[in-house]
Amino acid sequence: MAKHLVLQTDFGTCDGAVSAMYGVALSVDSGITIFDLTHEIPQYNIWEGSYRLYQTISYWPEDTVFVSVVDPGVGSDRLSIVVKTADNHYIVTPDNGSITHIKQNIGIVEAREIDETVNRLPNSGESYTFHGRDVYAYTGARLAANIISFEEVGPVVNVDDLVELPLTDPxxxxxxxxxxxxxxxxxxxxxxxxxxxxxxxxxxxxxxxxxxxxxxxxxxxxxxxxxxxxxxxxxxxxxxxxxxxxxxxxxxxxxxxxxxxxxxxxxxxxxxxxxxxxxxxxxxx
CATH class of the missing domain: 2.40.30.90 (Bacterial fluorinating enzyme like)
Incomplete structure (x- = not known):
């Protein structure tokens, strides 16, 4: 049985970007149930993307796959990752601080770098500006559809090495x-x-x-x-x-x-x- 797939971006819905992500996910497996967390994150605001994940994720069933794309560094050498939380949810996202609030408040037990030689939309290898569609929606859908296991996402990344935004404790x-x-x-x-x-x-x-x-x-x-x-x-x-x-x-x-x-x-x-x-x-x- 396929897991739920939940999408979050700073793309808005005034053009076809989010729809393209839906299309990629459903092309992987038309039985996936896809939901929107929000697509109204302010442009490039990684902090807010991180917090909205924290605000929402605990209320979803275990094994739900979240795709979170707020990615001002798209196409650069920042990693693309999937993390597994202490509450058994998965987050597919760039490694740019988007897991900060999850790591502090819920916990991350394991992280893996996405192996794009396997987990990337076919025939998209020369596109460097829409990883939300080509890498994250595709990988998230494959994970949600049980086509790949978490271990098949790619090599292990040390959780302590994940990028975090600065936080101040009360x-x-x-x-x-x-x-x-x-x-x-x-x-x-x-x-x-x-x-x-x-x-x-x-x-x-x-x-x-x-x-x-x-x-x-x-x-x-x-x-x-x-x-x-x-x-x-x-x-x-x-x-x-x-x-x-x-x-x-x-x-x-x-x-x-x-x-x-x-x-x-x-x-x-x-x-x-x-x-x-x-x-x-x-x-x-």
Missing amino acids: TLTEDLISGTIDILDVRFGNLWTNISRELFEKAGISYGDSLQVTIDNNTRQVYKNIMTFGRCFADTHLGEPLLYVNSLDNLGVAINQGSFAKAYHISTGVNWKITIRKVPKISYN
Whole structure:
């Protein structure tokens, strides 16, 4: 029985690129079930491609094959790889940092370089700019269709040698929690941080507490205000900010029925820092 094949790219759907990947995969085996993770990764944004894999992959059945193509170095000497995760999923992708969040948060148990003498679309050997179709969709489909095993992808690559993007771990001091804004909840403009709920609880913060939130981009302060830690968006009035626990069990920042990212022109990555400090309760007795 064929495995599921899930595609992610920065190609968009305004031309035939994604359709060509579908066609290659179905030509390998018309019984493959193909799904889209997203094709709206911002162009060349490897960081976001890495995070969207992490956001999604754990909710798919074991043995699902993911093809992730955000590849500004296409045609260069960067490796083409397939990795096996600790949760028994496979990711077919360039070795350019696209497995960063998976490696840190889930784990990679084995990696293999794609042997293009075997695992490449026939008669495509002189094409160097569409590996998403010629190498990744083709290899992913062959793996999903059980035409090749993981061992037949190609030679072993040391997992420790895989390219990773720089990450910063969240920290907790006596009264201050620091982290980064890793990604946006794009549709609604919420900020998703790398600060876990467990770290928040360790700081002794409870629902309903008031917190001072500061956001910096490198050395420039972008935002500073006091907001409530709520269970859901309805815990604040319309248009007010709040901290909440997102669907990955990390801290998020939102405006009730508004876009926090647009309101304050906030983006993502290791240069976007967030610090959270508990506001002391004032007693008037």
